[in-house]
Amino acid sequence: MLAFGISIIHIFRYILFILFKGARMKISSDSFRGGDAIDARHAMKAIRGGQNISPHLVISGVPAGAKTLAVACIDRHPMAQGWVHWMAVNLPADTAFISEGASGKSMPRGSLELGNTFGAQGYGGPQPPRGSGRHAYEFTVYAVSEILRVADRRMGESELLELMRGKILANDSITGYFENK
Template sequence: MKIWSPTIPAEGTIPKKYVMRTIGGKNLSPPLKWEGVPAEARSLVLVCVDTHPVARNWIHWVVINLPPETLELPEGASGKDLPAGARELVNSYGFSGWGGPQPPQGTGPHPYHFILYALDVERVELPERPSFAEIERYLKDHILAKASFTAYYER
């Protein structure tokens, strides 16, 4: 399985339009594409997490119960253009949906990991505002495949 963004190069810099409005962005969720989902997958989960030591696994986006036949999310899908059945959970900012990068100034480049999980269950039941540890703990026994890419943002 493979995941990528047509507008964010792997190991590259996240464009400004995807960062929080408070630092000059538009807070648009980036377009994402994937391939190679196992035929036996019953659902997908998408997570974006900042693992920088200052961020301490800050959750930027969690989308659960994506239908396994889904192959992409268009730019700006958060909050308005998700496949039927998919649901966004509350991010570390405290609201549902995509919360773009907004790292503290002077803390260097922050890594944003976009992770796609193919699961053997149709529905995922997570807390409304899960930590990354809770996500991983719940999903670990249901993962058929996992793919990720990392991009960076710095202020």
């Protein structure tokens, strides 16, 4: 009986592992693969081929208890010093994707796009200085436990993180690269 009880426990643990292994929050994109180059159409219009189209993002594994999502795109190149390309908050927690080109047009209901470092609201694509090398654009999705009260849409990444402090249930990132040769 003891051997049977132990094997049932092992089976139960294995089933739980299988069920919840894939439940980790995840962000991906149909516009680019993580670790690959971002297509020029997503870059600012000043870049050859640039159309400033926000990329398609897929969100899965949002934990129970999340009330909203937040999304940020930050240039992680040392020269960029945390340049904000896109931040949006209060996306519904059941958001499964953000359509390509949604910024400024068709964001999920209730979402609020914040200012970027270019001085505009919404998405501002890659526009690294010519010859500055390959820049890493990190797209992060955050599961947030409550609706965020935004007093000023002009904020940097550190202010967004401060606003979400103690409220982030999970997050995941995907990084794409762009170089202005």
